[in-house]
Amino acid sequence: MSEEKAMTLDKRLALVSFSKDPEPFITVDTEICQNCERKPCLYICPAQVYTWQDKLNYNTEGCMETGACLIVCHKIGAKAITWKYPSGGKGVSFKLG
Amino acid sequence: MAHEGFEVAVVGAGPAGSAAALTLAREGVQVLLLERGAFPGAKNVFGGRIYSYSLKKLLGDRWKEAPVERFIRKEGITFMTEESAFSVEYESKDPQGSFTAIRAKFDKWLAEQAEKAGASLINEARVDDLILENGRVKGIVAGQDKIPTEAVIACDGTTTGLARKAGLVTMLEPQEISMGMKDVVELPSDTIEERFGLDPGEGAAHVFVGACSGGLRGGGFLYTNKDSLALGMVVGGDDVSLQGVPSHTLMGKLRGHPKVQRFLKGGRTIEYDAHMIPEAGPGLLTRPYTGGMLVAGDAAGHLLNNGYTFRGVDMAIGAGVAAAQTILEARKKKDYSAGSMQAFERRLRQEPSLRDMYTFNRVPSYLRNKRLYTVYPELLCSAAEAVYRVDGTGKKKILKELRSQTKGRVSTLTLIRDMLSGARTF
Numbered sequence: 001m002s003e004e005k006a007m008t009l010d011k012r013l014a015l016v017s018f019s020k021d022p023e024p025f026i027t028v029d030t031e032i033c034q035n036c037e038r039k040p041c042l043y044i045c046p047a048q049v050y051t052w053q054d055k056l057n058y059n060t061e062g063c064m065e066t067g068a069c070l071i072v073c074h075k076i077g078a079k080a081i082t083w084k085y086p087s088g089g090k091g092v093s094f095k096l097g
Numbered sequence: 098m099a100h101e102g103f104e105v106a107v108v109g110a111g112p113a114g115s116a117a118a119l120t121l122a123r124e125g126v127q128v129l130l131l132e133r134g135a136f137p138g139a140k141n142v143f144g145g146r147i148y149s150y151s152l153k154k155l156l157g158d159r160w161k162e163a164p165v166e167r168f169i170r171k172e173g174i175t176f177m178t179e180e181s182a183f184s185v186e187y188e189s190k191d192p193q194g195s196f197t198a199i200r201a202k203f204d205k206w207l208a209e210q211a212e213k214a215g216a217s218l219i220n221e222a223r224v225d226d227l228i229l230e231n232g233r234v235k236g237i238v239a240g241q242d243k244i245p246t247e248a249v250i251a252c253d254g255t256t257t258g259l260a261r262k263a264g265l266v267t268m269l270e271p272q273e274i275s276m277g278m279k280d281v282v283e284l285p286s287d288t289i290e291e292r293f294g295l296d297p298g299e300g301a302a303h304v305f306v307g308a309c310s311g312g313l314r315g316g317g318f319l320y321t322n323k324d325s326l327a328l329g330m331v332v333g334g335d336d337v338s339l340q341g342v343p344s345h346t347l348m349g350k351l352r353g354h355p356k357v358q359r360f361l362k363g364g365r366t367i368e369y370d371a372h373m374i375p376e377a378g379p380g381l382l383t384r385p386y387t388g389g390m391l392v393a394g395d396a397a398g399h400l401l402n403n404g405y406t407f408r409g410v411d412m413a414i415g416a417g418v419a420a421a422q423t424i425l426e427a428r429k430k431k432d433y434s435a436g437s438m439q440a441f442e443r444r445l446r447q448e449p450s451l452r453d454m455y456t457f458n459r460v461p462s463y464l465r466n467k468r469l470y471t472v473y474p475e476l477l478c479s480a481a482e483a484v485y486r487v488d489g490t491g492k493k494k495i496l497k498e499l500r501s502q503t504k505g506r507v508s509t510l511t512l513i514r515d516m517l518s519g520a521r522t523f
Contacts, residue, residue: 007280007352013278013369015366019135038339040271040338040339043337043341044338045343046276046278046344047371064372066372067256068276068373071334071336072271074337084258085256085258086223088220092140094142094370096281096322097142097143097200
């Protein structure tokens, strides 16, 4: 029980299958992010693709392709994210969704 | 790839797309069904339940071949504080009305039914654009391939890329989306049956409201699969973003609750899934059609959360069928203009199961009332505590106790107003 109680996001993401898309499908103009007040992408993303350390960092390898970051970035944030789905067959693959 | 000679391209092999492709293929239409995942269902996530009527209607007796996990016997809701829980449970006399499923199995199976009827399924095909001529959709673009068709049915999910390309939607607002997340926790099937009080093959659905969402608009869910539990949270996109609460941390809040802990005991988490849910209803698009194209399923907001039932797959199937029927009619007239496609909207409103989307159109704004996630669950729990607790300090009569419980939490007037407004909304 205690082990399960300590379920972290890292442990969760290790349970998901990803196939890396060599072509970038999310790009962020991180210069713009410097002026972003609310940084909503940090909170909406269920996979913590976006993190902040002096500047915005993003790692799309754990992206679950919800598309929510694009919406909050453009409506609450600084409009820095460009987003499309990964190429056919690439990206996340759910077995038990 | 040579994809000549297809009359209709259906984009997305989820429930809406496969139902549409199946309906068209049965009538001899040359249908191309495109799926961006490695297989249908690979990109799809839901809470866990499908209402059976939609499948019966689509497939007749063959619906029984569907990859069902468990038929839902028990419906439960729990209002929770950090440590207490007030639960209500209903046992239906006939569990066949809905079932739990796993999308990687179910969507794959449904797409196979479309294939059997004659539709051509292509996996790993991302559709990037529409072929547009004078504002009319004339086909699709997938990578290097331009595929001309008479019509397109876009069932490309919540992010609804094709509807945007066709100018049918502007970007959703953060309060019009929710983030859904779930853990799949493996448990032996007999443990599930004992723990939830079920006979073999039967399942339970449970909703959690209160402390698990940390005061944000949202709630938890639990569905029993054959040998796993699907346990998840859904939370408002505006709330997590504006209040700076990382969405995934709510999973920990739900799992930390003693009641949920007891459900999960001894289980092993085997997958984590996430999905964005559009909450705007069919109002998501300015219209679900344009010349040469229809939009169905999540992409068109064809789903319904009315606070106590969560419906997506059944509505997507219904909308997919309605889209296919609209195309069949247009095909007879050889007229795929916007004027002809408009019949889709009429079909959506006339179909009784889909009409519910319009009936409950005031629910989303009602569900933005924060008291539903804070004051009321607390009130129910503390009232139950006061009613059931005997500690020798003397008891009040129930009504008097309830009155004293509301004091300082919510005014009688607000309480009555919320109840009346609820009665009108649901």
